[in-house]
Amino acid sequence: MFSMKTKYAIKALIRLAHKRHNGPVLIADLSVEEGIPKKFLENILLSLKNEGMLASRKGKGGGYALLRRPEDIRIAQVVQLFDGPLAVPSCVKMSMVRSCNACGESPQCGLRLVMAELKESISGCLDRLTLLDLVLESEEPVFDPVI
Amino acid sequence: MFSMKTKYAIKALIRLAHKRHNGPVLIADLSVEEGIPKKFLENILLSLKNEGMLASRKGKGGGYALLRRPEDIRIAQVVQLFDGPLAVPSCVKMSMVRSCNACGESPQCGLRLVMAELKESISGCLDRLTLLDLVLESEEPVFDPVI
């Protein structure tokens, strides 16, 4: 459903959100903690940086950090970055990515209905979710020790 | 979003539904009418037949026909046939297809939330739609000629 890049990116973002008050995080640490191949993670983080979600610093004491607040990072943006825009036929979406290959743009093509409904479902879901939602979900359960 | 097989299958099913009272339809005709490579369409129709959606007859006067009523053919079943089951991590779905590669099954993996919500959205959408819905959508507009 998602490419590994997208999945790794989301996991890395969650981790960075958790650690966001501890200074820059090393790629190497993220790699080990999340089980993501280091060189691969490098590319991913760089993309996220270019997208304006992360900041980085080279040299000793360097690393990566969240640049925006978790509630301002939409999951839809991450997915789009790595998996590209939802492949919806141009008949459904005006800002078309490529022309529809299956239906010949016929105004009655029955595929349109499925694609349109699906697009609505998926983007509704991904647009609504932010990094904050995932961070809260993945929070360690809080034990309130009695005494 | 969908493979060509899935898209072609849906288009062929819609066409077969439209023609379902005219006797068997030739692969060659379907191929031309929908712009689907003939040999490729062959495979697709055969899969749909094995799935119990179509019947076929060899020899002269043969061809393919819908075996079930359009309202009894779920789009979800077509998509699943060609694109496989939604790749949802095993942590989300008990009937797991393959174990989750990205999250290590951790009960707090933040990916779970996205995957779970997305699966809910998508299968809700595809389970609800039947071939009948698409047929109605793709019906030629009816002209009621005055006189």
Place this chain on the structure above:
DNA sequence: TTAATGACGACTATTATAGTCGTCTATATT
């Protein structure tokens, strides 16, 4: 100056997709 650390282009291996080709089998018609 040096060690630490990210930046980045180029490369590779594996897999999935979207077909194609050739031949075989079943059926209706004559």
Place this chain on the structure above:
DNA sequence: AATATAGACGACTATAATAGTCGTCATTAA
């Protein structure tokens, strides 16, 4: 029976995407 018609089916191929890897360079702090 012979023949033309039509689907069945296994094997093959070409292209592209995915999931990485490798080597080297550029920055920065100490």
